[in-house]
Amino acid sequence: MTVKIVTLRALEPGPVFTVLGAVHGNERCGPEAIRRLIDGIDRGDVLLGRGTLQLVPVANPKAYEKGVRFVERNLNRQLYPKDVKTYYEDHLDPILCDLLDKTQVLLDLHSYTSQGGPFIFSGGNDAKELAFAQALGVSDFVTGWSEAFGNADGSREGQGTTEYARLQGAIAVTLECGHHTNADAADIGHRAILRALAHLGMLDPASPAAAALDPGRALPKRRYVRMKSVFRRESGAEFAKSWRHFDPVAAGEPMARLASGSVLAAPEDGFIVLPKEKAAPGEEWFYFGAVASGS
Ligand SMILES: [Zn+2]
Incomplete structure (x- = not known):
């Protein structure tokens, strides 16, 4: 089993931006959104003006194949490389962590079980991270995950992709694109990647896709929850x-x-x-x- 990683490097230097899909294998919108982006790049609709883009359509391939959240361990908890590998997911930690070590900005795409629309988990203590989160076209924000999870005990139970990336100095947010089967979940994820690229100055303005972004589109009033x-x-x-x-x-x-x-x-x-x-x-x-x- 392998993890597919697609890396694009523009000739102009710039940020290293990573997008993850299917950290949870039953969440199908991330892989779909990332595949659409790769198609857009291959067609010439999306032109990378600067920086490095690391795309992982399916971060947990076995769970994705089985259509389950995880096989033996939630990959989005206790994420760090382990000397002793006990569970299947332990073998994925070093692959993801290696990518995140090189990352300045992370967008992790998820969906969820309850009924509802898209929202963003962010750290909430970093103005640059908040500005990034607000650029993604979503109006609901949840902060304070690490504090609520009580990571102070050193268990790293609540340490997922974004917490790990922040420890390496990155800006990192999770976009929950809505309920698992929402028809617009992949659209929301795809649009968020494009908007992220534009926000980071990585999307060449000559990209045909840039014209469709509509940054002036009115959003519902923003809601913030701690x-x-x-x-x-x-x-x-x-x-x-x-x-x-x-x-x-x-x-x-x-x-x-x-x-x-x-x-x-x-x-x-x-x-x-x-x-x-x-x-x-x-x-x-x-x-x-x-x-x-x-x-
Ligand atoms: Zn998830």
């Missing part, structure tokens, strides 16, 4: 209602009920993030994020 907590499902626990991603919750409103009958209430005004109603006991179930400002 992640506060991660909830794993306990056996017998149920949602208080059938949540959709980005449903607002008021302080004190029940979010879920545990088997004991006790209620998980929202600690403050905020949003339900990525609810997975049918998560198995012990799995990530949903996240709570507080309303945040956009700066």
